Amino acid sequence: MIFVFSLFLLSLLIIIAIAIVQAKNLFVSVMLLSIFSLLMATNFFILDAADVALTEAAVGAGITTVIFLSALALTAQRERKVVGGRTIALIAVGVLASLIIYATFEKPRLGDPNAPVHQHVAPWYLEKTPEYIDIPNIVTAVLSSYRGYDTLGEVFVVFTACIGVLFILGAKPASLRGERNVERAGLRHHLIPQVVGRLLVPFIVLFGLYVQFHGEYGPGGGFQAGAIIATGVILYALLEGEAAALRAIPRSVLLGLVVGGALLFGGVGVVCMFMGGAFLDYSVLQSDPVWGQQLGIVIIEAGVGMAVCGALLSIFHAFAAREIAQ
Amino acid sequence: MDLISHLPALQVIVPMLSAPIIVLLHPRGLAWAGATLAALVSFAISIALAVAVLGGETQTYAMGGWPAPFGIALSVGGLSALVLLVVTGAAAIALLAARPSIDQQIELERQPMFYSAWLLGLAGLAGIVVSADAFNIFVFMEISSLASYVLIAGGPDRRALLAVFKYLIMGTIGATFYLIGVGLIYMMTGTLNLADMESRIGDVAQTRPVLVAAGFITIGLALKAAVFPLHVWLPNAYTQAPHMITVFLAACATKVSIYVLIRFDYMVFQPTMAEHDNQFALFLMPLALLGILVASAVAMFEGNIKRLLGTSSVAQIGYIMLGASFISLAGVEASVMHIFNHALAKGGLFLAVACIAYRFRDLRIQELGGVAKTMPFTCAALVLCGLSLIGIPGTAGFISKWLLITASLESGPFGWIFVAVILVSSLMAVVYIWRIVESLYFGGSANRDTVIAEAPLQLLVVTWIAALANLYFGFFPEVPLALADNAAGVLMGYGK
Amino acid sequence: MKLLELLGYYNYWVFAIALVIGLYAVISKTNLIKKLIGLSIFQSAVFLMYITMDKVEGGTAPIIKAGVEDQIYSNPLPQVLILTAIVVGVSTLALGLAIVVRVNERYGTIEESEILESD
């Protein structure tokens, strides 16, 4: 049954993708893209990737959509008519598609336990994690310890994007300066969103905190938590107006979160070095290496959560402030 | 663990962790000082690494203390050490000189973020080079790409925005292609570590996913490396970027992608896949030759000095790819040497251009008539670096050209064609460099209302350091040559 | 079993088709935001490819259940990689949109063809 459902979802994915490209109204495109992400997340869940599903839902369907909408508000709603260039594009992508489909026929089939992916490195993780790190969620273990360096890189990708957006949108036409604090009503005068939203915000934030600190045991972790909390705050900003959100968490705090989170993560690594281990080798943090690993993971997950939450909110505010300025 | 064994990790984390701190440094000049310090420390680390590698040891590092296929490993051999020298050296040189030029182009309150992005770019590039893990390379590739988008977007002209948007699209497509290729290989081998990949790819080397993966990786990286004809983003991006960013990126950004390309093709595919060397050569050689000729020809007619030099970079990338496509010891050595020497020449040229741009807004060649009268030192440095780009003996550029021609002659029956192409494009280089020189020295001077004087001392001194480096490495190329030798030996399988 | 096999390939085909749909939008559309939307689909498709390969028959998400022996778990590694890739995707997107916003301010349009005309 689940396979049929899966087939249906995948087919729907293609249909929606085509609809996204075909839609002339950019707003429609963006909303469809959000649905595309949700469908993708469902697929991931079917494929046993709970952490990824959670992330795709929070980021793909949530944050991405918000940023797209903020950008749309600043630019244009509709796409102009396109002329020419289609045939070449079609040929190019056609060749590419056939190349990939050509490759599929020698791929290991779905779910084959003997596929190379399941033979070499992965079993080692499943087998050794209880011994070395002893947390149930292997994804978290791989993410924050075995491949913790990748995750550090990931945090710095977010950091780069954050300061990048601040830098690029920080270039202000001089005439618009000083108008940042114009109050905007948000959705305050709409009763239903107002009531429902107010009820939701604390729960979203609470859920985020749960995901943050439960990451070792269930799906979740710093990244998902950061995204979820950011979503909650953005919802608040939509309801109460951007200025109110900024009063609750000012820009400087957000930047502090980003910088602090990134430095916290990196700092743990450096501390490991000083304590005689390799960079990010948490086992030296405590006398018992397993405890050390767990301590390290908790700290760096906190760092990831701070950095991601701060960065996403900074990006959102950068776009939103631009809107008011215009 | 002692400090020396930590060097590969420090190479990345020093600039990376400095970046968040720099953002907070608001008072005037402090962000610049911090960034420069971090870049200089990185440069010192890369020198120490090069010394260690020349001592005969490939430096490896297990991140988080996890053994290689399970954790992420770093490794620095001859090739990586040389590319690291180029990357950190370019960043250190450009940052040392940057302040006057950046003060002119970027508002003061945005500078901390700008310098922070610069360090992130450096950290990203260094991270790619030291990494021995296919996915980790992707992550750092994205850090460096995002940082370079930010840096280029700092260019004051509005065309910078469009240029950087194109670069972003192309760069993302390239990186995603790379990611697809890595995924397909991972699917067939179950590992992400490059060395492990090589040892496990043998059985499945002829399967379709691996063949397609080789294609995806090669094209994706060629896109990022601006190999002709996938170079369309490069001239615009280099032209519109802030002048000091052009110095930094032109010297090292595309080279790092070439480095990854060479590494994948030589160390993962070449030893395991039959016929791969022929396919690789067949794919790259025509592109390299066309790139050399077409880009040089286009450069002869460019009007803007930065665009001209950017277009010439595409031709120079062709030289590097040509050497790599010979799949011979001499070819790889020439290619690796050219990575180093071109960085010296182009970095120096763009530094000199930055000096000129400090005084003259309009960088069209015909508008720069007679600049040498007021900026004699700048123009002399420009001529010196230009000669190195052409490949006049006594300059660094000559060494790699010599090696490349030698490698061409040894490459087989078509060697003469390659020699002819290299020489014809060298002559075209004479033409486009001399167009600049003639205008600077003998062109008529238009009426100008700008302050006419030499560039600020800080810029000028650094420019001359770069120019003299071109001379120094023209006469004493032992160190890069030894590293290139080491690299070629390892890549061709003799050094294991 | 036959069905699962087919589904396995179907996942890869969907990946391929979604990938090229995204790429098509990037190449052929001149609206800068539409290009970024295409880029977003293009990147998401790759996530599907990675996640497809982590599935093991009869497996569950790789969260070890205490006391349960012989449980088969899916492969955690592709999931970790894609977690990272998702973040990279959204970061690129944010940067791209920031640039588009600035383009709109400086040129007054986000149609590439019109921008090229005005320069």
Place this chain on the structure above:
Amino acid sequence: MTPQNTILIAICLPLIGMLGIIIAGRVSANLREAVTLITALCLAYVVWSLLPELMAGGRPGVEVTQLMPGISIAFRVEPLGMLFSALASGLWIINSIYSIGYMRGNKEKHQTRFYACFALALSATMGVAFAGNLFTLFLFYEILTLSTYPLVSHKGDAATVRSARVYLGVLLTTSIGLFLPAIIWTYVAAGTGDFVLGGILPGKLQDPEVGLLLGLFVFGIGKAAVMPVHRWLPAAMVAPTPVSALLHAVAVVKAGVFAITKIITYTFGIEFLFDSSSSGWMFYIAAFTILAASIIALRQTNLKRMLAYSTIGQLSYVVMAAAILKPLAEVGAAIHMVAHAFGKITLFFAAGAIYVASKKTELYQLKGIGRRMPWTMTAFTIGALSMIGVPPTAGFVSKWYILAGAFQAQNTWALFTIIGSTALNAAYFLPIIYMAWFAKEESGGKDHGEAPFPAVLALTLTAMLTLAFFIFNGPVIELESQVVQGLAP
């Protein structure tokens, strides 16, 4: 002072002089010119101090640095290089004296740049002369090209820049496009580029390739101005006269023919080339160039352009002499370098002196000028006679040796070429001499006397050298004979 140090000092001395000139140029013109003269004198002293060692059969050498395995910057003094360096350093003194007169007389701008580049060019010339291998030769050859570019384009107006572009374009195109691949080919084929008496290529290359490689060298060395790569030489006539003297007599073209002679004797080996069947064409190209250049010279109306084409012809004498591939002809080639240098520098000095004194540049304007400028025109006459090869001038000695070489090789074409070109030379020089001394001056001209004293002094000196060489040529011949010792006649 060991000979090794002497070599390095000879190369560095002009560089130090250049720095001195730049610094002194900021203080005063007199000081700058004093520095130039002192540097020139010192250089000549240093170079000439190597002579006894060479005469005694010594071949001092030094390796400076190794760039790549097998490729190094190394110097080795041998008779050809000794002769060239002694000639260039000696003539630099005279040329400096002349420059002072000329540049001041003409009130030229950028004089510091002029003297500085001149010194740099001399340093490069020393490097070319002493080069111990092909790479070093190429290195200094290119420096020489680049350092003379600012001299040629000295005036800086549009026409000059255009001509300088031709100068640089032809020289760089040929050197990068042909000379460089030839050198790399030699390294790849022979494994080395060192200059070894008897050559490094015998046994390494087969027949059609020998001819091809020789072609790359002969046309790649554009400074030798073998047709059709001679175009830069007339173009470079836009330069101030001392520069023309530098180009034609002291350094540049001499570096070209020197390089060809040296490569024939030390890279190919004379006997190897003589035995190979694919190298004969070089002789005919040289012979053609001699005759064609002489005929073109005959049709010129501008004095300096006429001299330029005369130079092209005279250079090919050297190339042709070398291409005869017989011992006596090789000696003749070396001597002709000297003889032509003395004669041609005299002619250019005279042309420059005429220009400074009277602003005259065309041949028809020279009627009766001998009476106004007797010293200058006497020197001019001596130079012209030397070009034709009339005793008692230097030109006679070299032609004699080339003819003797031609007899050794039983090469009748060489005889005909020499006779024919001698007639042509006479045909374009004698009318000028006649006109200058015996024709009646056209009225309305400027009333002028001799050029400034330093200029006259310089051209008198070179004219005397031209005469003196006719008698005192023994040591030169003795030295150069060492190159061909032991070879069958």
